[in-house]
Amino acid sequence: MLKKSIALMMSVLVITSIASITSGCGVKKADVATNTPVKEKFVFWDKSEYVKAYNDTQQQKIKEFGEKNNVDTEYVIIPPSDLKQKLTAAIEAKNPPDLVVTDEFVAGQFAGMGQLVATDDILKQIDFADYAKRLAMTKGENFMVPQALLAPGFYLRKDKWDAKGLKYPETWQELKEQAKIVNDPKNNFYALGLPMGASGGGDAEGFCRSVISSFGGVLVDKDSNIKANSPQTLEALKFISSLYIEKLCPPSAVTWDDAGNNTAYSAGTVGVVFNSGSIMNDIKTNKPDINANTIILPYPKGSNGAFSLGGGNVFAIFKNGKGTEAAKKYVISFFEKDSYQKIVENMNGMWQPVINGVDNTDFWKKAENSGWLANSKVLVANSYPEEANDFNSKAISSQLCVKSIQRIIVNGMDPQKSLDTLEQDLKKVYGK
Amino acid sequence: MKGLGRKYDVLLGYLLITPVVILIFIVIGVPFVNAIYLSFTDKVAGSVPKFIGFKNYINLFSDPDYIIVLKNTFVYTFTSIGFKLMIGIFLAVVLNQKFFGRSIIRTLLLLPWALSGMVAAMSWKWMYNDTYGIINALLMKAHIVHVPVLWLSDARLALISCIIVNVWRGVPFFFFSVLGGLQTIDSQMYEAADIDGAGVIKKFFCITLPSLKSVIMITTVLSTIWTFNDFENVFLITGGGPLHASSIISTYTYEMAFLQNEMGKAMSVAASVIPIILMMILIPLRKLNKEEK
Numbered sequence: 001m002l003k004k005s006i007a008l009m010m011s012v013l014v015i016t017s018i019a020s021i022t023s024g025c026g027v028k029k030a031d032v033a034t035n036t037p038v039k040e041k042f043v044f045w046d047k048s049e050y051v052k053a054y055n056d057t058q059q060q061k062i063k064e065f066g067e068k069n070n071v072d073t074e075y076v077i078i079p080p081s082d083l084k085q086k087l088t089a090a091i092e093a094k095n096p097p098d099l100v101v102t103d104e105f106v107a108g109q110f111a112g113m114g115q116l117v118a119t120d121d122i123l124k125q126i127d128f129a130d131y132a133k134r135l136a137m138t139k140g141e142n143f144m145v146p147q148a149l150l151a152p153g154f155y156l157r158k159d160k161w162d163a164k165g166l167k168y169p170e171t172w173q174e175l176k177e178q179a180k181i182v183n184d185p186k187n188n189f190y191a192l193g194l195p196m197g198a199s200g201g202g203d204a205e206g207f208c209r210s211v212i213s214s215f216g217g218v219l220v221d222k223d224s225n226i227k228a229n230s231p232q233t234l235e236a237l238k239f240i241s242s243l244y245i246e247k248l249c250p251p252s253a254v255t256w257d258d259a260g261n262n263t264a265y266s267a268g269t270v271g272v273v274f275n276s277g278s279i280m281n282d283i284k285t286n287k288p289d290i291n292a293n294t295i296i297l298p299y300p301k302g303s304n305g306a307f308s309l310g311g312g313n314v315f316a317i318f319k320n321g322k323g324t325e326a327a328k329k330y331v332i333s334f335f336e337k338d339s340y341q342k343i344v345e346n347m348n349g350m351w352q353p354v355i356n357g358v359d360n361t362d363f364w365k366k367a368e369n370s371g372w373l374a375n376s377k378v379l380v381a382n383s384y385p386e387e388a389n390d391f392n393s394k395a396i397s398s399q400l401c402v403k404s405i406q407r408i409i410v411n412g413m414d415p416q417k418s419l420d421t422l423e424q425d426l427k428k429v430y431g432k
Numbered sequence: 433m434k435g436l437g438r439k440y441d442v443l444l445g446y447l448l449i450t451p452v453v454i455l456i457f458i459v460i461g462v463p464f465v466n467a468i469y470l471s472f473t474d475k476v477a478g479s480v481p482k483f484i485g486f487k488n489y490i491n492l493f494s495d496p497d498y499i500i501v502l503k504n505t506f507v508y509t510f511t512s513i514g515f516k517l518m519i520g521i522f523l524a525v526v527l528n529q530k531f532f533g534r535s536i537i538r539t540l541l542l543l544p545w546a547l548s549g550m551v552a553a554m555s556w557k558w559m560y561n562d563t564y565g566i567i568n569a570l571l572m573k574a575h576i577v578h579v580p581v582l583w584l585s586d587a588r589l590a591l592i593s594c595i596i597v598n599v600w601r602g603v604p605f606f607f608f609s610v611l612g613g614l615q616t617i618d619s620q621m622y623e624a625a626d627i628d629g630a631g632v633i634k635k636f637f638c639i640t641l642p643s644l645k646s647v648i649m650i651t652t653v654l655s656t657i658w659t660f661n662d663f664e665n666v667f668l669i670t671g672g673g674p675l676h677a678s679s680i681i682s683t684y685t686y687e688m689a690f691l692q693n694e695m696g697k698a699m700s701v702a703a704s705v706i707p708i709i710l711m712m713i714l715i716p717l718r719k720l721n722k723e724e725k
Contacts, residue, residue: 085690091478092695109693113478185579188563199671252562252585254674269563398692403675410587410674 041072042323042330043097045086047313048077050262050278053346065333071326081201081257084109084397091115091320098321099330101147103202104135105382105396107316111143112390117319119145122328126335131377132354135312139389144314145331148344148351150276151376152206152310154300157271159293160189172211172239172300175272179248182271192249193261193270196406198399201258202311206382207274208401210309212236213384214302219401219426220386226430228423232304237422238415241408254409266290274299276310277350277372284348296371310379312354352376395429471699481696488700497676498684498701504591505680505705508666509659512598517652519599520606525640527607528614538611545604553668556597560584560669587677590670594678598665602658606651613647614640646720653716660709681705 059075066073083102090096119142135146160182169175179191195204217233261273266282283291299306317327341358344351349369353359364373383392404422407413473481492498559566560583568580583593625635663682672679689698
């Protein structure tokens with residue numbers, strides 16, 4: 001009797017559970033809507049910056065924007081090295097954020113996948129500088145909104161160079177010859193701190209492309225023809241790999257991500273790095289002795305001159321986001337002149353402005369900042385000489401040049417063979 | 433009447449497990465079947481997948497990187513398991529003896545297992561560093577090496593460095609499982625062996641090991657599955673680099689899916705090892721079942 005009663009109770013429980021679960025699926029949106037008004041939600045994934053003040057300011061601005069516009073806001077800070085993976089997963093889950101800030105070549109890839117909204121309407125409303133407008137464009141259309149330029153600088157420890165009585169290098173060859181003299185691995189000091197890890201960051205790939213361009217090499221020409229296999233590119237690959245093979249860089253640099261050179265330079269274990277103002281900002285605050293002994297030089301020249309390749313941060317708005325309109329409204333409000341000028345200057349030179357009329361202040365007239373500004377105005381796109389498109393965005397973020405150098409350093413591959421593979425990899429990306 | 437009651441019990445049983453079966457099917461079955469389907473498509477994030485038959489698998493088996501990754505996965509799994517097993521048994525046998533401080537050592541041995549994988553991997557990454565890592569500093573101070581060992585950037589050492597960390601983390605699981613098994617062995621068997629004049633080694637191979645067979649088998653099967661599917665250890669220490677020198681199936685799948693955005697290919701990488709994992713589970717379990725019968 002007891003057994004039957006328990007069985008009956010359990011059956012009722014199971015059936016009612018299943019019924020309640022399935023009936024829950026049938027609740028209509030309208031039923032819910034009649035009870036509680038649905039507020040628009042605006043989700044913003046931002047890059048975690050080296051300067052914490054930026055993320056704090058942005059968080060405050062988002063909060064104020066939400067209150068003013070009666071919008072629920074969600075501000076998420078994500079390390080740049082994780083952003084692409086998280087975005088890919090979010091797109092696949094059909095739940096992308098409304099707005100992101102990322103490097104222009106990462107955003108370009110999402111534009112190529114048809115995930116971003118066109119930004120012409122935003123660009124028309126803001127007075128962007130001509131040299132910054134290219135950040136918005138991919139395949140001849142505007143899908144991004146430039147946020148800031150990130151001009152790289154050539155950092156050199158002048159105390160180490162002065163101690164050896166060396167004139168500061170003007171060419172890549174001079175840099176290498178002088179590095180041999182300054183190099184002192186026995187005392188844990190390497191002349192060069194150049195990351196060459198395929199971790200997904202942009203520093204290593206940007207460096208390789210800068211050297212290739214200054215040696216006269218072209219990976220993909222203006223008309224999207226793959227021209228990587230040339231004596232100039234081969235020379236550049238040989239030159240870059242020799243810096244590692246001859247142990248002028250810490251051996252672990254082949255596994256460094258974009259933070260590796262920052263850490264090494266701030267720790268005083270390397271003498272030269274090519275980086276944005278993030279290091280300058282760090283050493284100014286935390287390592288005044290290294291800051292006092294640092295000089296920022298023009299990029300070294302090769303047979304084809306000096307090339308400083310780089311890009312910047314952009315806003316990208318996802319078309320499948322739920323708060324696209326709020327995102328557009330927020331981006332426009334971000335460029336309110338005084339507020340934008342303050343944010344950029346708070347970055348201590350690491351960011352350079354993208355709109356007109358904010359760079360004629362005392363801040364940019366200071367010697368320590370004027371070089372960064374000047375450099376940002378002549379910055380060459382990472383995809384040079386080709387216009388930015390989803391193919392070269394993928395090639396850059398896949399770090400194909402870095403991998404070609406790694407094959408020579410790590411696997412001892414013949415440079416010509418590695419260049420052949422680079423050419424094949426590029427053809428694969430371009431679908432040729 | 434009895435027959436009706438039995439039928440009723442069976443029906444009730446099925447009714448009671450139905451919600452769980454539905455839940456398992458939704459949570460595990462549907463994603464699994466979907467993943468297998470995607471491995472036959474050209475899926476990239478945000479796109480509608482197009483069926484391409486076995487193209488991903490054909491490309492995979494002609495991809496030299498995949499062959500390296502597969503080889504690395506086997507080396508990583510079986511080397512780690514071998515060392516974990518040997519060290520675990522050795523420590524269990526030693527720490528099964530009574531001596532002063534035994535409890536403290538046993539507790540300390542649990543630490544690597546108790547630590548979060550993230551903390552362990554990041555600590556080892558720091559220790560391996562060629563510029564400021566403690567391992568190189570000690571080796572150089574002891575004049576064992578004159579230049580720092582490139583634990584993470586030398587293609588020949590990167591995988592070994594990951595294996596060392598995996599062994600360090602996994603030994604406690606073997607140690608405690610075997611120790612538990614050792615404590616169930618009847619001490620009279622050892623006393624009888626003593627009377628027969630058996631030495632330590634003979635007792636170990638004729639009494640200890642056969643008595644631990646099922647414990648070792650289950651522990652090894654579980655650990656093999658975990659090690660084969662390990663991700664965080666390799667991903668956090670070397671990221672699979674340099675140039676896939678330490679890349680294993682899980683990190684390669686991640687790279688394909690989220691860095692290269694080739695979801696279809698990534699699914700084929702993951703699905704390609706399902707038969708291997710099934711064999712690793714079924715063969716030992718079948719053997720164990722046969723022996724029990």
